[in-house]
Amino acid sequence: MRTIIGDSTCPKCRNNGRDKSGNHLILFSDGSKYCNRCHYSEGKKENMVTSCEVQKEYGFITDIKEVNELPSGIMEDRKIRAEIVEKFNVKLEYDPTNGSVVKHYYPITKNGVTTAYKVRELPKTFASIGDAKGKTDLFGQSVTPKGGKKLLIVGGELDCLAAYQMLITKYPNFPPSVVSLPKGENITAVKDNIDFVNSFQEVLIYTDMDTVGRTTADSIAKLIGVKAKVVSTSEKDASDMLVAGKSAEFINAFFNAEGRKPEGIVAGKDISIERLKKATQHGFKTQYTALNNMIGGLRKGELTTLTAGSGIGKSTLSREIGYYLRAVHGLTIGHIALEEKIEKTINGYIAIDNNIPLNKLMEYPTLLNDLQWENSYNKLIATGWNGFDHFGSMPVEDMMDKMRYLAYGEGCDFIILDHLSLVFSGQDSDNERKMIDLAMTQLAAFAVESGVGLLVVVHLSRKPGKTSFNEGGQISLTDLRGSAALEQLSFNV
Template structure:
């Protein structure tokens, strides 16, 4: 590459080699040549985004033309709605963006000096995302011309998109569209081969489920450079030779002394009640805790109480698949008001607007609760996608899933065990992958002796559907209560720790008492409530 190149001059630049203020020249294929020291280089300055208003050609005067120097045909430009026209008296390229629903949104304008201007609203989607719903493979590039370059090699037959604002904004668009990305079996990241591009590719790959992200390697800086050099077949090979992303972290045992010789910092989030806290020693990030009991014992009430208390400090994703979001929201408001849910619903009009608004703001409207608007069965893959989005994109640290049985209810009895095994494995993997804490509600099968609804003891062998529930959980908590007992005894709930991978302490752990006047669960036998805060368990 030299001053005799057939590429077009763009503007003068300072030379980093000889120090000349303007002898260095930038060409439209991104190379530089200094006429002072005769040094050839590559222009790697980050893109500048401008938002100033300038006279711009209307869409009717923009034309779909071949990008001859880029070896991109008119058909490819037309398919991707990539046109040419004038902006502020200068020739410019126009990339039409769309919303996820396919509605036209903002237009990204590329100027000759590699500056970019947005006209209209940035929709937060990938370029050309609206053209594809799902498939075996998706290729994501770092720029619009890179997407066109790869699409040119396969005549726009395979899903190919680009990120809207360069490597520095890559993770943002990935987080916004995780659910859409989950529709593809493989996501090939064909980013620029420079340091920012490689870093962005790794940061985006880690947002995707294990086994989905693949990273392509090129001999040139980007797909456009490869195509311009007449190596279209290399782009195809690079996609199919892309390596599955595996994060670093394999370490030799002999190198771990500095790690194990430091005092561990194990922090636990305390449960609201001593009867649940004393043996479990709290809930830790990266743990999967299963709560189980017979029908109508109070599993959902226990989960709501825990979520309500912990939401004061933590962002929580609450997936209640057996009730509407309205009921869930009113349940949290009732806890704040200290009244049973039925009383709030029956006498809603007797509460002042100020009281109701305060209850809303201090509970479900606190900004720390994300609810899932769905009722009934849900395919496990869709559920995992929703939960992962709540964790990765919405920053939820604790997940409540109530309950497992309804997730697999679409399957026949003969397939229920397999469905539970698959779902539990995915949930366990998700907890490990994200480091979140998860509380899962599971049902019991019928007891051989005293019924669970009559106070019968709970055991791990009674978990309904599969042994994988107990095997893959870190902690299992059983709730026991006799619904038909006389007097206040029917309001007593026995806490039994069935499994405890953390400390190994199991067995009876105390009682909770349901107060029918307030709709709240409290410790029994004068056991003090526990403050909801981190406890140093080192």
């Protein structure tokens, strides 16, 4: 095994004005010599020392001062010219046996001062030398003047070099402003240097074209706002575009970058007249002519609120409507009745089908013979009807879980919730208004999302000095108990 026996002046470093201390050239016991700064070497080929061997076996290049003395040069495999590498102060380490690049050293700067290097051992092993902790500049920020028309933010250091080269080659008199994220596709450095980023009129974002990269681009665009635009290309990134010889496509994509449009925002021109002329879904008529005339029937995808004074018959009305939708229209119904047993709810449908008062049927089941029971049960309940065997309150998230199952699991066309206030009764909260706000927001969104029609029973507030609703008091929307969301989010009341 060879050993180090001393050091001497490196002729190559000395010719380039370095190695003033005269100790860059490492002398080995087998007669070989090697400079870990410029990679000059002497000796027989079989005894040549590689930079990787020196660093591994002898621990050289352990601080940024040594990295600073490494040369820049061409990155032949990525088609990046030497002057581009040098502009961004990127250092290269070579294998002296064949002259190939084995490592890249990308400067990490803080307020323009190099405090560390990100080390890339080819093909793709990363490490760092120096102080890379805490807030750092964007890669390339230290050589990019603040302010200007366009700033291009790319995903990595090689992409930064490649993008700069493609732009400066096309427009040699207009040096572009290009930086990259220094710690992978993480937007922290953008946040830390937001003043620098916002000093430009436009900010173009060109992170990788995969899912992670596009998500990062969207996050940066959200942070920057309306001046942000997103660049898209056929290859994964700028480096691949350069290698593939697609500089012209990249330049075109650069100047035709699209402004970020938040999900759901639609330009008027994108809505066709044919779409506007599409007829509104018809409403399903109820057995109540006056109600049909007022609201045009009950529509799927809408939330309808049923309300009245206590004991007036809200639950009875909800069962009557549920029965009609099931029996006449043949729709699939979900019925969540929280203040009665499921047997009563089902008996209510069967009683209506046979025109018998519910309380009479429950007291005297023999009012119907076995065939009548069987016919009504098979017609209304055996298929196309789903209930909830539960009494009392439950968390909103549990309620929504039941709703989603009824919609997507059982294919319900309409779901009846009787009643909303009971969902929260018994829960550890003194803010019923806030809880109803939350529930109504989720219910309204669910109706639109799922296309299911919702019928929600709610109570009225009792106000001192006002005629009781049970005695014919006039009802207004402000009398709905709990929250203004009841009137604001209901399609019909």
